[in-house]
Amino acid sequence: MGLIASFGKYLLFVGDVFRKPERRSVMYRLVVKEISELGLKSVAFVIFVSLFVGAVVTLQTASNMAGSWMPRYLIGYATRDAVILEFSPTIISLLLAGKIGSNIASGIGTMRVTEQIDALEVMGINPVTYLVRPKIFALMFFNPLLISMSMFVGVFGGLLAGVFSGECTAAEFITGIQYDFIPFKAVYALVKTVLFAFIIASVSSFHGFFTEGGALEVGKSSTKAVVFSSVVIIVSNYLLTQLLLG
Protein backbone atom coordinates (compact mmCIF):
# COMPACT_ATOMS: atom_id res chain seq x y z
CA MET A 1 0.00 0.00 0.00
CA GLY A 2 2.83 2.36 0.94
CA LEU A 3 4.57 1.67 -2.36
CA ILE A 4 1.39 2.35 -4.37
CA ALA A 5 0.79 5.59 -2.44
CA SER A 6 4.39 6.64 -3.07
CA PHE A 7 4.02 5.86 -6.76
CA GLY A 8 0.86 8.01 -6.91
CA LYS A 9 2.69 10.79 -5.11
CA TYR A 10 5.57 10.45 -7.59
CA LEU A 11 3.16 10.74 -10.56
CA LEU A 12 1.62 13.92 -9.11
CA PHE A 13 5.12 15.26 -8.51
CA VAL A 14 6.13 14.55 -12.12
CA GLY A 15 2.89 16.19 -13.30
CA ASP A 16 3.95 19.34 -11.44
CA VAL A 17 7.26 19.38 -13.32
CA PHE A 18 5.46 20.09 -16.57
CA ARG A 19 3.49 23.09 -15.30
CA LYS A 20 4.16 26.45 -16.88
CA PRO A 21 7.36 27.98 -15.44
CA GLU A 22 7.32 31.47 -13.87
CA ARG A 23 9.79 32.94 -16.35
CA ARG A 24 11.06 31.21 -19.47
CA SER A 25 14.31 33.20 -19.53
CA VAL A 26 15.07 32.14 -15.95
CA MET A 27 14.24 28.54 -16.81
CA TYR A 28 16.59 28.59 -19.82
CA ARG A 29 19.40 29.90 -17.61
CA LEU A 30 18.73 27.23 -15.00
CA VAL A 31 18.85 24.44 -17.60
CA VAL A 32 22.23 25.69 -18.84
CA LYS A 33 23.48 25.85 -15.25
CA GLU A 34 22.31 22.29 -14.56
CA ILE A 35 23.98 21.02 -17.75
CA SER A 36 27.20 22.43 -16.39
CA GLU A 37 26.64 21.17 -12.84
CA LEU A 38 25.27 17.71 -13.57
CA GLY A 39 26.54 16.99 -17.07
CA LEU A 40 29.89 18.63 -17.71
CA LYS A 41 31.18 17.73 -14.26
CA SER A 42 30.57 14.06 -15.07
CA VAL A 43 32.54 14.02 -18.32
CA ALA A 44 35.93 13.12 -16.82
CA PHE A 45 34.36 10.38 -14.67
CA VAL A 46 32.55 8.87 -17.66
CA ILE A 47 35.67 8.97 -19.86
CA PHE A 48 37.78 7.29 -17.19
CA VAL A 49 35.30 4.49 -16.48
CA SER A 50 34.41 3.92 -20.14
CA LEU A 51 38.03 3.65 -21.25
CA PHE A 52 38.85 0.95 -18.72
CA VAL A 53 35.66 -1.04 -18.98
CA GLY A 54 35.90 -1.03 -22.78
CA ALA A 55 39.41 -2.39 -22.37
CA VAL A 56 38.25 -5.09 -19.94
CA VAL A 57 35.39 -6.16 -22.25
CA THR A 58 37.91 -6.61 -25.06
CA LEU A 59 40.34 -8.60 -22.93
CA GLN A 60 37.56 -10.88 -21.60
CA THR A 61 36.19 -11.44 -25.11
CA ALA A 62 39.67 -12.23 -26.40
CA SER A 63 40.25 -14.57 -23.48
CA ASN A 64 37.02 -16.45 -24.26
CA MET A 65 38.01 -16.73 -27.92
CA ALA A 66 41.54 -17.95 -27.19
CA GLY A 67 42.47 -20.95 -29.30
CA SER A 68 39.16 -21.01 -31.19
CA TRP A 69 38.65 -20.95 -34.95
CA MET A 70 36.80 -17.65 -34.78
CA PRO A 71 38.32 -14.68 -36.65
CA ARG A 72 40.01 -12.06 -34.45
CA TYR A 73 37.93 -9.21 -35.82
CA LEU A 74 35.03 -10.63 -33.81
CA ILE A 75 36.76 -9.19 -30.72
CA GLY A 76 35.98 -5.71 -32.07
CA TYR A 77 32.48 -6.80 -33.06
CA ALA A 78 31.67 -8.18 -29.59
CA THR A 79 33.19 -5.17 -27.83
CA ARG A 80 31.16 -2.78 -29.98
CA ASP A 81 27.89 -4.54 -29.28
CA ALA A 82 28.56 -4.97 -25.59
CA VAL A 83 29.55 -1.33 -25.19
CA ILE A 84 26.79 0.20 -27.34
CA LEU A 85 23.92 -2.04 -26.29
CA GLU A 86 24.49 -2.44 -22.60
CA PHE A 87 27.64 -1.14 -21.07
CA SER A 88 27.42 2.53 -22.02
CA PRO A 89 23.67 3.17 -21.75
CA THR A 90 22.90 1.00 -18.73
CA ILE A 91 26.03 0.63 -16.65
CA ILE A 92 27.12 4.24 -17.07
CA SER A 93 23.55 5.34 -16.25
CA LEU A 94 23.68 3.23 -13.09
CA LEU A 95 26.96 4.88 -12.12
CA LEU A 96 25.46 8.29 -12.87
CA ALA A 97 22.46 7.39 -10.72
CA GLY A 98 24.97 7.13 -7.90
CA LYS A 99 26.93 10.26 -8.71
CA ILE A 100 24.22 12.61 -9.99
CA GLY A 101 21.28 11.04 -8.12
CA SER A 102 22.87 11.51 -4.71
CA ASN A 103 23.91 15.04 -5.67
CA ILE A 104 20.34 15.95 -6.66
CA ALA A 105 18.66 14.29 -3.67
CA SER A 106 21.03 15.77 -1.11
CA GLY A 107 20.89 19.24 -2.72
CA ILE A 108 17.09 19.37 -2.79
CA GLY A 109 16.81 17.60 0.58
CA THR A 110 19.07 20.20 2.19
CA MET A 111 16.97 22.95 0.66
CA ARG A 112 13.88 21.30 2.17
CA VAL A 113 15.23 20.96 5.71
CA THR A 114 16.66 24.50 5.71
CA GLU A 115 13.28 25.93 4.60
CA GLN A 116 14.63 27.16 1.24
CA ILE A 117 11.84 25.28 -0.53
CA ASP A 118 9.26 26.87 1.80
CA ALA A 119 10.81 30.24 0.94
CA LEU A 120 10.24 29.58 -2.77
CA GLU A 121 6.66 28.54 -2.12
CA VAL A 122 5.94 31.60 0.02
CA MET A 123 7.28 33.79 -2.79
CA GLY A 124 4.66 32.25 -5.07
CA ILE A 125 7.15 30.14 -7.02
CA ASN A 126 6.33 26.52 -7.76
CA PRO A 127 9.38 24.78 -6.24
CA VAL A 128 8.98 21.67 -8.38
CA THR A 129 8.95 23.63 -11.62
CA TYR A 130 11.78 25.86 -10.48
CA LEU A 131 14.08 23.22 -8.97
CA VAL A 132 13.28 19.91 -10.63
CA ARG A 133 12.31 20.77 -14.20
CA PRO A 134 15.72 22.24 -15.14
CA LYS A 135 17.47 19.16 -13.77
CA ILE A 136 15.25 16.80 -15.76
CA PHE A 137 15.57 18.81 -18.98
CA ALA A 138 19.32 19.24 -18.57
CA LEU A 139 19.91 15.53 -17.98
CA MET A 140 17.57 14.41 -20.77
CA PHE A 141 19.47 16.68 -23.14
CA PHE A 142 22.98 15.94 -21.93
CA ASN A 143 22.83 12.24 -21.02
CA PRO A 144 22.59 11.06 -24.66
CA LEU A 145 25.68 13.15 -25.47
CA LEU A 146 27.49 11.78 -22.44
CA ILE A 147 26.57 8.20 -23.30
CA SER A 148 27.52 8.66 -26.97
CA MET A 149 30.90 9.84 -25.78
CA SER A 150 31.09 6.85 -23.44
CA MET A 151 30.39 4.51 -26.39
CA PHE A 152 33.17 6.07 -28.41
CA VAL A 153 35.66 6.05 -25.55
CA GLY A 154 34.67 2.50 -24.52
CA VAL A 155 35.27 1.12 -28.00
CA PHE A 156 38.51 3.11 -28.23
CA GLY A 157 39.60 1.64 -24.88
CA GLY A 158 38.86 -1.80 -26.33
CA LEU A 159 40.96 -1.03 -29.39
CA LEU A 160 43.91 0.06 -27.23
CA ALA A 161 43.62 -3.02 -25.01
CA GLY A 162 43.30 -5.34 -28.03
CA VAL A 163 46.33 -3.87 -29.76
CA PHE A 164 48.62 -3.52 -26.72
CA SER A 165 47.82 -7.01 -25.45
CA GLY A 166 48.52 -8.43 -28.91
CA GLU A 167 45.09 -10.13 -29.08
CA CYS A 168 44.26 -8.46 -32.41
CA THR A 169 45.58 -5.79 -34.73
CA ALA A 170 44.05 -2.32 -35.04
CA ALA A 171 42.85 -3.22 -38.55
CA GLU A 172 41.13 -6.40 -37.29
CA PHE A 173 39.47 -4.53 -34.44
CA ILE A 174 38.24 -1.76 -36.77
CA THR A 175 36.91 -4.36 -39.22
CA GLY A 176 35.04 -5.89 -36.29
CA ILE A 177 33.43 -2.66 -35.16
CA GLN A 178 32.23 -1.99 -38.72
CA TYR A 179 31.01 -5.55 -39.29
CA ASP A 180 27.24 -6.04 -39.52
CA PHE A 181 26.48 -2.71 -37.87
CA ILE A 182 22.76 -2.12 -37.39
CA PRO A 183 22.09 1.61 -36.79
CA PHE A 184 18.84 0.82 -34.95
CA LYS A 185 20.89 -0.61 -32.09
CA ALA A 186 22.45 2.81 -31.53
CA VAL A 187 18.97 4.38 -31.67
CA TYR A 188 17.74 1.83 -29.12
CA ALA A 189 20.69 2.66 -26.88
CA LEU A 190 20.06 6.40 -27.10
CA VAL A 191 16.34 5.98 -26.39
CA LYS A 192 17.37 4.16 -23.22
CA THR A 193 19.69 6.98 -22.19
CA VAL A 194 16.91 9.57 -22.46
CA LEU A 195 14.58 7.43 -20.34
CA PHE A 196 17.31 6.70 -17.78
CA ALA A 197 18.13 10.40 -17.55
CA PHE A 198 14.49 11.12 -16.76
CA ILE A 199 14.46 8.36 -14.13
CA ILE A 200 17.66 9.54 -12.43
CA ALA A 201 16.58 13.19 -12.26
CA SER A 202 12.94 12.66 -11.32
CA VAL A 203 13.34 9.82 -8.80
CA SER A 204 16.26 11.54 -7.05
CA SER A 205 14.46 14.88 -6.95
CA PHE A 206 11.35 13.17 -5.58
CA HIS A 207 13.29 11.65 -2.68
CA GLY A 208 15.05 14.92 -1.96
CA PHE A 209 11.89 16.99 -2.19
CA PHE A 210 9.98 15.00 0.42
CA THR A 211 12.80 14.83 2.95
CA GLU A 212 11.61 15.46 6.50
CA GLY A 213 13.88 16.11 9.45
CA GLY A 214 17.53 17.09 9.42
CA ALA A 215 20.95 16.18 8.10
CA LEU A 216 20.54 12.47 8.89
CA GLU A 217 17.33 12.30 6.84
CA VAL A 218 19.03 14.11 3.95
CA GLY A 219 21.61 11.32 3.93
CA LYS A 220 18.86 8.69 4.01
CA SER A 221 17.03 10.38 1.13
CA SER A 222 20.22 10.43 -0.85
CA THR A 223 20.72 6.69 -0.32
CA LYS A 224 17.08 5.96 -1.18
CA ALA A 225 17.39 8.06 -4.33
CA VAL A 226 20.34 6.00 -5.55
CA VAL A 227 18.74 2.66 -4.69
CA PHE A 228 15.35 3.48 -6.24
CA SER A 229 16.85 5.07 -9.36
CA SER A 230 19.04 1.99 -9.89
CA VAL A 231 16.15 -0.43 -9.40
CA VAL A 232 13.87 1.51 -11.76
CA ILE A 233 16.65 1.73 -14.36
CA ILE A 234 17.24 -2.04 -14.23
CA VAL A 235 13.54 -2.87 -14.55
CA SER A 236 12.85 -0.34 -17.30
CA ASN A 237 15.96 -1.54 -19.14
CA TYR A 238 14.42 -5.00 -19.34
CA LEU A 239 11.00 -3.67 -20.39
CA LEU A 240 12.43 -1.35 -23.04
CA THR A 241 14.67 -4.08 -24.43
CA GLN A 242 11.71 -6.41 -24.69
CA LEU A 243 9.73 -3.66 -26.39
CA LEU A 244 12.36 -2.51 -28.89
CA LEU A 245 14.49 -5.59 -29.53
CA GLY A 246 12.26 -8.46 -28.41
Place this chain on the structure above:
Amino acid sequence: MIEIKNIIKSFSGREILKDISFSYKKGVTNLVIGQSGSGKTVLLKCLLGLHKPEQGSILFDGEDIVTMSSNNLKRLRKEVGMVFQGGALFDSMNIEQNVLFPLQMFSDMSKEEMLDRVNFCLKRVNLENVNHLYPSEISGGMKKRVAIARAIVLNPKYLFCDEPNSGLDPYTAILIDNLLKELTYEYGMTTVINTHDMNSVMEIGDRILFIKEGKMAWKGTSTDIIKAANQDLQDFVFSSELFKTIKEKSK
Protein backbone atom coordinates in the same frame (compact mmCIF):
# COMPACT_ATOMS: atom_id res chain seq x y z
CA MET B 1 -5.07 43.80 7.89
CA ILE B 2 -5.23 40.05 8.38
CA GLU B 3 -8.10 38.45 10.27
CA ILE B 4 -8.22 34.84 11.37
CA LYS B 5 -11.55 33.41 12.43
CA ASN B 6 -12.08 30.15 14.32
CA ILE B 7 -9.02 28.40 12.93
CA ILE B 8 -8.76 24.67 13.63
CA LYS B 9 -5.81 22.63 12.38
CA SER B 10 -4.92 19.03 13.19
CA PHE B 11 -2.12 16.66 12.32
CA SER B 12 -2.73 12.89 12.45
CA GLY B 13 -5.91 13.47 14.43
CA ARG B 14 -4.19 15.68 17.01
CA GLU B 15 -5.63 19.18 17.21
CA ILE B 16 -2.76 21.71 17.12
CA LEU B 17 -4.76 24.93 16.68
CA LYS B 18 -8.01 25.05 18.62
CA ASP B 19 -10.48 27.65 17.44
CA ILE B 20 -8.19 30.68 17.26
CA SER B 21 -9.51 34.09 16.21
CA PHE B 22 -7.42 37.25 16.04
CA SER B 23 -6.80 40.28 13.86
CA TYR B 24 -3.35 41.47 12.83
CA LYS B 25 -3.45 45.24 12.29
CA LYS B 26 -1.77 47.17 9.50
CA GLY B 27 1.24 49.38 10.25
CA VAL B 28 1.98 47.83 13.64
CA THR B 29 4.03 44.87 14.85
CA ASN B 30 1.78 41.93 15.72
CA LEU B 31 3.57 39.39 17.90
CA VAL B 32 2.54 35.80 18.46
CA ILE B 33 4.09 34.37 21.61
CA GLY B 34 3.92 31.02 23.31
CA GLN B 35 6.04 28.10 24.44
CA SER B 36 7.75 25.81 21.94
CA GLY B 37 5.12 23.42 20.60
CA SER B 38 2.23 25.76 21.39
CA GLY B 39 1.28 26.04 17.70
CA LYS B 40 2.87 29.38 16.71
CA THR B 41 4.68 28.03 13.66
CA VAL B 42 1.64 26.02 12.53
CA LEU B 43 -0.44 29.19 12.77
CA LEU B 44 2.16 31.09 10.76
CA LYS B 45 2.24 28.37 8.11
CA CYS B 46 -1.57 28.53 7.91
CA LEU B 47 -1.29 32.30 7.35
CA LEU B 48 1.24 31.67 4.60
CA GLY B 49 -1.00 29.11 2.94
CA LEU B 50 1.53 26.32 3.52
CA HIS B 51 -0.99 24.48 5.74
CA LYS B 52 -4.71 24.46 5.11
CA PRO B 53 -6.86 24.63 8.25
CA GLU B 54 -9.79 22.20 8.56
CA GLN B 55 -12.05 24.98 9.73
CA GLY B 56 -12.14 28.73 9.85
CA SER B 57 -11.09 31.54 7.57
CA ILE B 58 -7.98 33.66 7.07
CA LEU B 59 -8.78 37.01 5.51
CA PHE B 60 -6.08 39.13 3.89
CA ASP B 61 -7.81 42.50 3.52
CA GLY B 62 -11.10 40.66 3.08
CA GLU B 63 -9.84 37.86 0.78
CA ASP B 64 -10.09 34.39 2.32
CA ILE B 65 -6.95 32.38 1.49
CA VAL B 66 -8.46 29.13 2.78
CA THR B 67 -10.96 28.95 -0.07
CA MET B 68 -8.83 30.85 -2.58
CA SER B 69 -7.80 29.24 -5.91
CA SER B 70 -4.11 28.38 -6.26
CA ASN B 71 -3.68 31.09 -8.93
CA ASN B 72 -5.10 33.77 -6.64
CA LEU B 73 -2.98 32.50 -3.78
CA LYS B 74 0.07 32.77 -6.00
CA ARG B 75 -0.87 36.36 -6.85
CA LEU B 76 -1.35 37.20 -3.18
CA ARG B 77 1.99 35.67 -2.26
CA LYS B 78 3.74 38.29 -4.36
CA GLU B 79 2.56 40.78 -1.72
CA VAL B 80 4.01 38.68 1.11
CA GLY B 81 7.53 38.85 2.55
CA MET B 82 8.77 36.15 4.87
CA VAL B 83 11.78 35.97 7.16
CA PHE B 84 12.40 32.36 8.14
CA GLN B 85 13.92 31.29 11.43
CA GLY B 86 17.22 30.27 9.82
CA GLY B 87 17.04 32.90 7.11
CA ALA B 88 16.39 30.30 4.37
CA LEU B 89 18.81 32.07 2.05
CA PHE B 90 19.62 30.16 -1.12
CA ASP B 91 23.05 28.61 -0.55
CA SER B 92 23.92 28.53 -4.24
CA MET B 93 23.42 32.29 -4.64
CA ASN B 94 25.45 35.15 -3.25
CA ILE B 95 23.87 37.92 -1.15
CA GLU B 96 23.08 40.13 -4.13
CA GLN B 97 21.53 37.24 -6.08
CA ASN B 98 19.44 36.24 -3.06
CA VAL B 99 17.91 39.70 -2.76
CA LEU B 100 17.65 40.07 -6.54
CA PHE B 101 15.81 36.77 -6.92
CA PRO B 102 12.20 37.94 -6.24
CA LEU B 103 12.73 40.89 -8.59
CA GLN B 104 14.00 38.61 -11.36
CA MET B 105 10.99 36.37 -10.94
CA PHE B 106 8.26 38.97 -10.64
CA SER B 107 9.25 42.48 -11.66
CA ASP B 108 9.58 44.07 -15.06
CA MET B 109 12.40 46.39 -14.00
CA SER B 110 15.58 46.75 -16.05
CA LYS B 111 18.72 45.11 -14.69
CA GLU B 112 20.08 48.48 -13.48
CA GLU B 113 16.84 49.31 -11.68
CA MET B 114 16.83 45.89 -10.04
CA LEU B 115 20.42 46.29 -8.83
CA ASP B 116 19.61 49.76 -7.50
CA ARG B 117 16.68 48.33 -5.59
CA VAL B 118 18.83 45.49 -4.20
CA ASN B 119 21.50 47.92 -3.03
CA PHE B 120 18.85 50.17 -1.51
CA CYS B 121 17.34 47.28 0.46
CA LEU B 122 20.73 46.02 1.61
CA LYS B 123 21.64 49.53 2.72
CA ARG B 124 18.29 49.81 4.50
CA VAL B 125 19.18 46.79 6.64
CA ASN B 126 22.66 48.24 7.26
CA LEU B 127 24.53 45.87 4.98
CA GLU B 128 27.03 47.23 2.52
CA ASN B 129 29.92 45.70 0.55
CA VAL B 130 28.68 42.17 1.15
CA ASN B 131 26.98 41.72 -2.22
CA HIS B 132 29.35 39.06 -3.49
CA LEU B 133 29.64 37.01 -0.33
CA TYR B 134 27.77 33.72 0.02
CA PRO B 135 25.43 32.85 2.94
CA SER B 136 28.04 30.46 4.34
CA GLU B 137 30.51 33.37 4.59
CA ILE B 138 28.40 35.68 6.77
CA SER B 139 27.26 35.67 10.41
CA GLY B 140 23.82 34.66 11.70
CA GLY B 141 22.80 38.28 12.28
CA MET B 142 23.84 39.25 8.76
CA LYS B 143 21.87 36.31 7.35
CA LYS B 144 18.76 37.56 9.14
CA ARG B 145 19.31 41.04 7.72
CA VAL B 146 19.76 39.67 4.20
CA ALA B 147 16.56 37.67 4.70
CA ILE B 148 14.77 40.88 5.73
CA ALA B 149 16.18 42.71 2.68
CA ARG B 150 14.93 39.88 0.45
CA ALA B 151 11.54 39.96 2.16
CA ILE B 152 11.02 43.69 1.57
CA VAL B 153 12.53 43.96 -1.90
CA LEU B 154 9.12 43.71 -3.60
CA ASN B 155 7.51 46.22 -1.21
CA PRO B 156 5.22 43.65 0.41
CA LYS B 157 1.95 44.52 2.11
CA TYR B 158 2.41 41.71 4.62
CA LEU B 159 5.61 40.70 6.41
CA PHE B 160 5.93 37.46 8.37
CA CYS B 161 8.85 36.59 10.61
CA ASP B 162 9.41 33.28 12.36
CA GLU B 163 11.55 33.84 15.44
CA PRO B 164 13.70 36.46 13.72
CA ASN B 165 16.20 36.81 16.56
CA SER B 166 16.60 33.23 17.69
CA GLY B 167 20.25 32.25 17.97
CA LEU B 168 21.46 35.85 17.96
CA ASP B 169 23.37 37.72 20.65
CA PRO B 170 21.25 40.23 22.63
CA TYR B 171 22.75 43.26 20.87
CA THR B 172 22.10 41.92 17.34
CA ALA B 173 18.66 40.69 18.42
CA ILE B 174 17.68 44.21 19.46
CA LEU B 175 19.02 45.59 16.17
CA ILE B 176 16.85 43.12 14.25
CA ASP B 177 13.80 43.93 16.40
CA ASN B 178 14.22 47.66 15.88
CA LEU B 179 14.77 47.18 12.17
CA LEU B 180 11.54 45.20 11.86
CA LYS B 181 9.64 47.83 13.81
CA GLU B 182 11.05 50.69 11.70
CA LEU B 183 10.28 48.90 8.45
CA THR B 184 6.75 48.15 9.59
CA TYR B 185 6.05 51.82 10.35
CA GLU B 186 7.93 53.06 7.28
CA TYR B 187 6.13 50.84 4.75
CA GLY B 188 2.82 50.53 6.62
CA MET B 189 3.02 46.74 6.42
CA THR B 190 0.98 44.23 8.36
CA THR B 191 3.81 42.55 10.24
CA VAL B 192 3.40 39.26 12.07
CA ILE B 193 6.28 38.08 14.24
CA ASN B 194 6.49 34.72 15.99
CA THR B 195 8.74 34.89 18.99
CA HIS B 196 9.44 33.60 22.45
CA ASP B 197 12.02 36.27 23.12
CA MET B 198 10.79 38.44 25.98
CA ASN B 199 12.99 41.37 24.99
CA SER B 200 11.17 41.46 21.64
CA VAL B 201 7.82 41.31 23.39
CA MET B 202 8.65 44.30 25.58
CA GLU B 203 10.49 46.27 22.87
CA ILE B 204 8.31 45.94 19.81
CA GLY B 205 5.04 44.27 20.83
CA ASP B 206 2.37 46.66 19.55
CA ARG B 207 -0.20 43.87 19.57
CA ILE B 208 0.39 40.50 21.18
CA LEU B 209 -1.36 37.17 20.86
CA PHE B 210 -0.42 34.56 23.48
CA ILE B 211 -1.08 30.95 22.52
CA LYS B 212 -1.15 28.13 25.03
CA GLU B 213 -1.55 24.53 23.82
CA GLY B 214 -3.08 25.66 20.55
CA LYS B 215 -5.64 27.99 22.13
CA MET B 216 -5.70 31.76 22.25
CA ALA B 217 -4.96 32.41 25.92
CA TRP B 218 -4.52 36.19 25.95
CA LYS B 219 -4.24 39.23 23.70
CA GLY B 220 -3.10 42.79 24.36
CA THR B 221 -0.09 45.11 24.14
CA SER B 222 3.35 45.04 25.75
CA THR B 223 2.23 47.57 28.35
CA ASP B 224 -0.80 45.41 29.25
CA ILE B 225 1.36 42.38 29.97
CA ILE B 226 2.66 43.52 33.35
CA LYS B 227 -0.80 43.98 34.76
CA ALA B 228 -2.44 41.07 32.94
CA ALA B 229 -4.31 38.71 35.23
CA ASN B 230 -3.73 35.64 33.06
CA GLN B 231 -1.59 33.28 35.14
CA ASP B 232 -0.28 31.28 32.16
CA LEU B 233 0.91 34.48 30.55
CA GLN B 234 2.55 35.65 33.75
CA ASP B 235 4.31 32.30 34.16
CA PHE B 236 5.51 32.42 30.57
CA VAL B 237 6.65 36.05 30.40
CA PHE B 238 8.12 36.34 33.86
CA SER B 239 9.82 32.97 34.07
CA SER B 240 13.29 34.54 34.28
CA GLU B 241 14.64 36.25 37.39
CA LEU B 242 15.48 39.34 35.35
CA PHE B 243 11.92 39.88 34.20
CA LYS B 244 10.56 39.05 37.65
CA THR B 245 12.75 41.86 39.03
CA ILE B 246 11.61 44.26 36.31
CA LYS B 247 8.01 43.41 37.15
CA GLU B 248 8.53 43.97 40.86
CA LYS B 249 10.24 47.29 40.25
CA SER B 250 7.49 48.45 37.89
CA LYS B 251 4.95 47.78 40.62
